[in-house]
Amino acid sequence: MNKAITDGVVFMPPPFANGLDVWSSGDGTPGSPTYQGAGPGIFVVADQNFDGCLEVIKIDNIQKVRHMGETPIFPGCYLRVTARVKVVGGPLPSVRIAGWAGRSGGNHVTGVTETGPATQLTAFGEVVEISAIVGTGARQGVDMVWPSALYGHFGIDIIGPNSSIVRVDDIVIEDVTSVFLRDIMAFVDVRDYGALGDGSTDDSAAFEAADAAANGRTVNVPAGTYYLGSNVTLENRVSFEGTVVMPDDKVFVMQRNYDYNSYLLAFGDEELAFRKAFQALFAPSDHESLDLCGRRIAIFGQIDMQAAVGTTATFAQRRVIRNGQILAASTGDWDDTVVTSQATYSTFSSRTLSNVANIAAIERGMLVTGSGVGREVYVVSRNLAQNSVTLSQPLYDAAGTQNFTFRRFKYLLDFSGFDALSLFHFEDIEFQCQGYASAIMLPRDGVANQVRDCFFTRPKDRAITSIGSACQGLQIDDCQFLSDESNKTAQQRKSIVLNANNNDLKIRGNRVVHFKHFAVLAGSGNLIVGNHYFHGDGVIQGVRNGGVVLTLPNCQTVFTGNYIDNNFIEWTNEHDPTPALGAQFSFGGLTVTGNTFIVSNPASNFSWIVIKPYGPGHFVHGFAVTGNVFRTLNGNIDKVEKIDTTFADLNYARMRNIEFRGNAYTGINRETFNPASVVHSQNTLAKNWIIGTNDVLPFRGRPRFIESVVPEGRLLNGANNTNFDYFYTNGDYDPSNKTFRVVFSEQVTGTIRCMVRTDNPT
Structure with missing residues (x-):
């Protein structure tokens, strides 16, 4: 690079022969004294060594010679100022190149070096050449580093005893950038544009100036610590020998090498690099995904992902984190925060706790437990002024005032600070929770978020937690969930893979091992497809837990193609503030088809499908169980389905649209x-045949409707003649004994086959 050649920039001052009115004995600024017609200097027309020169008698402490013209200083440009001098009389002085650094408005740049190295003159008449290099970067060999100067007044200083007589040849200023930077021509060095790398001076402008000059070349950040006090976006590739520090709220975007490795080189700390890379993911940039480059990132405490971003609390553009591991360090801060506080609950405001004592200690994302509280109820928000908190779900039997326990698990990545975050994806990430931390807490609101091809290894309490509605349309695909509780019995386990408060989840192709629950789902419209979830243990006739727990009666959910191993589908209404059936929907909308159900060493009362109403009056309306395989190992069970009557039984007289067909047992x-x-x-003559069902109907239900009656062979009367007369049926004839009746016109014997339903199919 040579500005004089490429851009026609004039650096050279005029020769002394053109007049001394542009040569100052001061600092060279407008109004300073000149050597024209007065002062200690004259022009010498002829000299045996110089064609023409300035002769100066030293009369000041520092005798200055400065060109009054403004020599431009460009970022990344280096100038060499050269002068040839000799002493012709008086004491022998020292001489040096010197200048005055200026910026816009004629202001002086202070705090920079404005003199080159001094040279002692040792003999009269000896011509000595002195020089110094000036530029914006603190490079080795640069004598005067002027990072913020726009121009300079250059010349020489004569120092030492007065009365010295010195002759000065025409001063030469030349662009030596190409020579000075000849070893890194493929790079642009931020120091050449004013970066100091001292850890305190703001180098933001220098970084952006270097990037602007790079024009496709790599921006080089040499050894040092570079403080960036402003947002910085670099359009060219960046290489790091030094590191960067910047305030938490300032964003560093690298457009051409946006990946975790680059941020690790930039910031030098794994966790900080991840925070800053994630922050940049939400900045205006050319990128929608952060590649962790297969790296393992050790973190030492829960990362508040919204705080890492800064001012952004809502975001709805697709963003992805992929390809790496996030590890909970053993020395990190992973202890739960637990608060016990008295509060009041009313079904009239079913998602609010009021009069909450010690409200300041209650955090968003705390799990709420207490009498009458269902599973996976979380604090969504708090109102300090009103001493109230908003809950993710209503409470089924907590009306009045009581003590509640609020527990805050620690997550590797906590998104709960976001008010809304949509279209956010995790792909090919292993969350190595190590039994110290949970994995992901979702934001308060959002839609169409996704977790795909990820491993969740040993989460302490939860793998994925939803405190609000950000689970709307959530997709969990092809993930592995490996518990930290494999050495515990099923009865002792507490960890849960997933909960959801909203609708339309797609949970597909996952493998889940040894949790208390795979999922607690409070919404509807869910697809649970192709998963294998195993929650068994080695206990003979031991307790088994619900694998997937549905807490919305009208769930509109499909289970298909799953391998359901040593757990069951649990269907409740525990998030209903008035669990007795009123105007709300009852249990319905569940389809279970094409699954394999396995249990080993079971207790005889184990069942794979359990409905647990938390209040009376409920019934089933719309439930299909078709094409499944139900198989026990090392023991038999009574039924594949049952009602848990801990709180209430079902109303069997209102059952509708239930199908159990094509299953293998x-x-x-x-x-x-x-x-x-x-x-x-x-076998004995009877007109009224009273027939039982031997509990083959679902939930040991009653034979309410008789679809058909077909004699198998002859029906014989008392005279041993065939009876061809009519007959009729009474379904639900004796509800207490679960029998129905077939009534003939006379007493007969024989065999009939009846198609019986426990429900009203219309």
Whole structure:
């Protein structure tokens, strides 16, 4: 680079022969005294060494010679100022190149070096050449570093005893940038544009100036600590020998090498690099994904992801973090925060706790437990002025005032500070929780977020937690969830993979091992497809837990193609503030098809499908169980489905649209069908045949509707003649004994096959 050649910039001052009115004995600024017609200097027309020169008698402490013209200083440009001098009389002085650094408005740049090295003159008449290099970068060999100067007044200083007589040849100023930077021509060095790398001077402008000059070359950040006090965006590639420090709220964007490795080189600390790279992901940039480059990032405490971003609390553009590991360091701060506080609950404001004592200690994202509180209820927000908190779900039986426990788990990545975050994806990440931390807490609101092809290894309490509605449309695909509680019995386990408060989840192709629950889902419209979740232990006839817990009665959910191993589908209404059936929907909208259900060493009362109403009056309306395989190992069970009557039973008289068809049963004492084919043989003459179902109907239900009655062979009357007369049926004839009746025109014997339903199919 040579500005004189490429841009026609004039650096050279005029020769002394053109007049001394532009040569000052002061600092060279406008109004300073000149050597023209007065003062201690004259022009010498002829000299044996110089064609023409300035002769100066030293009369000041520092005798200055300065060109009054403004020699421009460009970022990344280096100038060499050269003068040839000789002493012709008086004492022998020292001489040096010197200048005055200026910026816009004629202001002086203070705090910079404005003199080159001094040279002692040792003999009269000896011509000595002195020089100094001036530039914006603190490079080795630069004598005068002027990072913020726009121009300079250059010349020489004569120092030492007065009365020296010195002759000065025409001063030469030349652009030596190409020579000075010849070893790094493929790079642009931030020091050449004023960066100091001292850890305190703001080098932001220098970084951006270097980037502007790079024009496709790499911006080099040499050894040092560079403080960036402003947002900085670099359009060219960057290489780091030094490191960067900057305030938490300032953003550093590298457009051409936006990946975790680059941020690690820039900031030198794994966790800080991740925070700053994530922050840049939300800045205006050319990138929608952060590649962790297969690196393992050790973190020492929960990362508040919204605080890392700064002022952004809502975001709805696709963003991705992919390809790496996030590790909970063993020495980190992972202890739960636990607060016990008295509060009041009313079903009239079903998602609010009021009169909360010690409200300042309650945090967003705390799990709420207490009498009458269902599973996975979290604090969504708090109102300090009103002493109230908003809950993620209503409470089923907590009306009045009581003590509640609030527990805040620590997560590797906590997004709960976001009010809304949509279209955010994790891909190919291993969350190495190590039994110290939970993994992800979702934001308060959002839609269409996704976790795909990820490993969750040993989460302490939770893998993925939703405190609000950011689970709307959440997709969990092809992930592995490996518990920290494999050495515990199923009854002892407490960890949960996932909870959701909203609708339309897609949970597909995951493998889940040894948690208390795979999912607690409070919404509807969910697809649970192709998962294998195993929650067994080695205990003979031990307790088994619900694998997927549905807490919305009208769940509109499909289970298909899953391998459900030593756990069951649990269907409740524990998030209903008035759990007794009123105007709300009852249990319905569940389809279970094409799954494999396995249990080993079971207790006989184990079932794979359990409905648990938390209040009376409920029934089932719309439930299909078709094409599944139910199999026990090392023991039999009574039924594949049952009602947990801890709080209430179902209203069997209102059952509608229930299908149990095409299932395969192994090790089941009473197989379940609806409609059920019931064969009855009457060996004694009777007009009224009272027939039981042997509990083959779902939930040991009653035979309410008889779809068909077909004789198998002849029906014989008392005269041993065939009876061809009519007959009719009474479904639900004796509800207490679960029987129905077939009534003939006369007493007969024989065998009939009846198609019986426990529900009203219309």
